[in-house]
Amino acid sequence: MITLRPLGGLKALVHDQKELHLEAAGCSVREALLLANIRPELVALVLVNARPVDKAHRLADGDIVQVLTVFGGG
Amino acid sequence: MNGYGGSILRVNLTEGKITRLPTPADVIRDYIGGRGFGAYFLYHEVPAHADPLGPENKLIISTGPLSGLMIPGAGKCDFSTKSPLTGGYAGSSLGGLFTAEMKYAGIDSIILEGISPKPVYLFIDDRKAELRDASEYWGKGSITVERMFKEQLGEEFQVAVIGPGGENLVSYASINHDYGREAGRGGVGAVMGSKRLKAIVLHGTQSVQVADLAGYRQAGMALFKACKDSDGLKPWQDYGTTIVTSWCDEVGALPTRNFSAGSFEGGPTLYGPVMREQIVITDKGCFGCPSPCGKYSRMKRYGSTVEGPEYETIGMLGSNLGIADIQDVAQANLLCDELGIDTISAGSAIGWAMECFEKGILTLEDTGGLELRFGNVPAVFELLQAIAKRQGLGALLSQGVKAAAKQVGKGSEKFAIHVKGMEQSAYATHNATAMLLAYMTCDVGAHHNRSWAITYDLQVGRELVVPEKVARIIWLQDFRPMFDVFGTCRLQWVELGIDRELYVPALAAVTGVQRSWEELEMVGARIWNLNRMFWIRENEGFGREWDLPAPRFYEEAPKTGVTAGQITRLEDVHKLLDMYYEQRGWSSNGIPTPATLEKLGLAELAQTL
Numbered sequence: 001m002i003t004l005r006p007l008g009g010l011k012a013l014v015h016d017q018k019e020l021h022l023e024a025a026g027c028s029v030r031e032a033l034l035l036a037n038i039r040p041e042l043v044a045l046v047l048v049n050a051r052p053v054d055k056a057h058r059l060a061d062g063d064i065v066q067v068l069t070v071f072g073g074g
Numbered sequence: 075m076n077g078y079g080g081s082i083l084r085v086n087l088t089e090g091k092i093t094r095l096p097t098p099a100d101v102i103r104d105y106i107g108g109r110g111f112g113a114y115f116l117y118h119e120v121p122a123h124a125d126p127l128g129p130e131n132k133l134i135i136s137t138g139p140l141s142g143l144m145i146p147g148a149g150k151c152d153f154s155t156k157s158p159l160t161g162g163y164a165g166s167s168l169g170g171l172f173t174a175e176m177k178y179a180g181i182d183s184i185i186l187e188g189i190s191p192k193p194v195y196l197f198i199d200d201r202k203a204e205l206r207d208a209s210e211y212w213g214k215g216s217i218t219v220e221r222m223f224k225e226q227l228g229e230e231f232q233v234a235v236i237g238p239g240g241e242n243l244v245s246y247a248s249i250n251h252d253y254g255r256e257a258g259r260g261g262v263g264a265v266m267g268s269k270r271l272k273a274i275v276l277h278g279t280q281s282v283q284v285a286d287l288a289g290y291r292q293a294g295m296a297l298f299k300a301c302k303d304s305d306g307l308k309p310w311q312d313y314g315t316t317i318v319t320s321w322c323d324e325v326g327a328l329p330t331r332n333f334s335a336g337s338f339e340g341g342p343t344l345y346g347p348v349m350r351e352q353i354v355i356t357d358k359g360c361f362g363c364p365s366p367c368g369k370y371s372r373m374k375r376y377g378s379t380v381e382g383p384e385y386e387t388i389g390m391l392g393s394n395l396g397i398a399d400i401q402d403v404a405q406a407n408l409l410c411d412e413l414g415i416d417t418i419s420a421g422s423a424i425g426w427a428m429e430c431f432e433k434g435i436l437t438l439e440d441t442g443g444l445e446l447r448f449g450n451v452p453a454v455f456e457l458l459q460a461i462a463k464r465q466g467l468g469a470l471l472s473q474g475v476k477a478a479a480k481q482v483g484k485g486s487e488k489f490a491i492h493v494k495g496m497e498q499s500a501y502a503t504h505n506a507t508a509m510l511l512a513y514m515t516c517d518v519g520a521h522h523n524r525s526w527a528i529t530y531d532l533q534v535g536r537e538l539v540v541p542e543k544v545a546r547i548i549w550l551q552d553f554r555p556m557f558d559v560f561g562t563c564r565l566q567w568v569e570l571g572i573d574r575e576l577y578v579p580a581l582a583a584v585t586g587v588q589r590s591w592e593e594l595e596m597v598g599a600r601i602w603n604l605n606r607m608f609w610i611r612e613n614e615g616f617g618r619e620w621d622l623p624a625p626r627f628y629e630e631a632p633k634t635g636v637t638a639g640q641i642t643r644l645e646d647v648h649k650l651l652d653m654y655y656e657q658r659g660w661s662s663n664g665i666p667t668p669a670t671l672e673k674l675g676l677a678e679l680a681q682t683l
Binding site (some may be wrong): 005 | 317569
């Protein structure tokens with residue numbers, strides 16, 4: 001089980017849930033996002049246990065995954 | 075005049091005369107401040123067809139009603155002028171601490187006009203304002219001169235200064251402040267240089283009167299609390315604008331080798347987390363910022379430090395030039411800052427020249443012996459110096475890619491990446507129709523900050539050409555620049571997701587005037603149309619052709635990366651413009667109709683059509 005926390009505007013894509021618990025240990029971040037119905041291309045930054053990783057990163061049981069989009073640009 | 079400094083400081087550099095007059099109440103009512111003041115004074119005070127670098131052009135520097143107050147990011151200052159790069163309206167925004175001191179000196183706008191017979195700087199200390207000899211500073215770099223002023227006058231003085239680029243009238247010269255903040259776009263630094271004004275050095279101590287002190291405190295605290303509570307705050311502070319580097323690479327928006335592609339094989343070495351780990355020393359914010367996105371970086375290889383690089387600079391001086399080392403990019407950033415030239419336009423000009431060289435359009439004879447291939451870092455450093463000094467190939471590139479390509483010809487116009495003469499900032503728009511339209515119709519040329527829509531393209535379908543996309547762009551263009559009218563940063567709303575409604579009571583408590591977002595967007599539309607009319611007045615034959623993007627985005631699909639083979643067709647480009655003009659209330663040639671002007675309170679401008 002992993003915990004997925006969409007930050008900022010991404011929460012709107014998961015009905016404003018602050019976190020989701022997913023059976024995604026062993027999955028890539030990209031696969032976990034798809035499980036949560038979040039399109040990976042909308043995610044700009046992924047933090048696993050507060051460390052930045054790319055979307056190919058494999059998740060382990062108990063990981064906390066924070067994902068952030070960029071809605072506005074500079 | 076609640077929320078305002080209360081005066082306009084007019085500086086005639088030809089005569090050496092400085093006057094202060096009350097800020098006109100009707101301009102406050104109709105244009106509010108900041109970018110609104112800049113657009114108003116530019117249109118009404120600069121005579122038609124004035125030479126951008128001549129005495130008739132003016133440089134207008136404006137605070138907004140929220141500048142310098144207890145509001146998140148209230149450190150934004152607007153610089154407006156007729157652009158030497160485009161021949162149209164230029165409006166560039168500067169962060170840092172300058173605008174707060176300007177407000178505390180009781181000034182809403184500084185209007186610079188005429189040309190000084192010798193180099194001078196403008197010294198302002200509260201009510202005192204005078205022009206002083208600048209021969210000691212002329213010829214020196216902007217960071218060097220700022221440091222000199224701070225040592226000579228004290229840290230409390232804030233400095234806006236040009237470098238050699240501005241002195242030498244480089245068409246995209248910047249005005250620099252706080253060792254790494256720039257009013258970068260449109261050549262505002264060249265206009266300042268043309269007036270032989272090296273710097274503005276100012277300090278103020280006066281209070282700003284607000285209409286409702288308790289309401290102001292409450293509204294300001296509500297905004298700060300919303301920023302503090304945002305779960306996007308920590309990553310935004312850690313990475314700032316570089317959050318988007320990896321994402322742009324992933325979605326094909328990272329400018330690569332003069333925008334010939336949107337994904338860069340060396341991209342991962344430029345990503346935000348890599349930069350943070352390798353070179354960032356600390357974070358840096360502007361006045362009143364709860365979410366400091368600026369970064370100070372140390373380049374060990376060069377023994378130097380710089381504020382930055384921001385995403386735009388990474389895109390334009392990194393991937394766009396085929397450079398895959400963050401220290402090299404940061405060093406190029408430092409060179410641009412000291413020389414006083416815009417990193418975006420400089421990166422585009424050099425990228426264009428590199429493509430010309432690789433295609434044999436420019437030869438070793440043209441480049442002065444430089445092997446101007448993508449990825450050649452020493453050549454980039456040398457060329458940046460040459461641009462600022464307008465020497466050799468640098469003289470050609472100092473005019474911007476539109477003028478340079480016109481001069482060189484041989485098909486190079488097709489890969490000169492600009493709209494209306496302004497080099498496109500760092501989002502590749504192959505098959506991203508909303509963002510492409512945003513660039514095409516932006517009121518300064520191809521700049522991203524008025525409306526930014528790449529995520530929106532991905533959300534709704536990047537190839538779609540539908541009225542909803544056009545409506546989204548117009549809404550953003552009317553709404554987002556209002557932060558530049560208030561004198562605040564837009565990034566708290568943009569990236570922390572702060573509810574924009576929180577700004578309404580803040581503005582009302584400060585100014586005593588209640589305005590809904592509907593009314594504020596009307597002011598935004600008024601400014602947008604006024605600027606459009608400035609373009610029309612200044613450029614004979616202005617119309618649809620001016621809004622077309624670089625042919626690269628409709629004729630030549632990328633060969634590599636995630637957007638390989640993808641392109642927006644020219645007929646869709648025109649369809650976007652058809653819908654845009656219709657929704658704006660403009661003619662099919664992109665000219666505001668008399669009815670539209672009348673609706674926006676600009677009826678008198680219809681006579682000029």
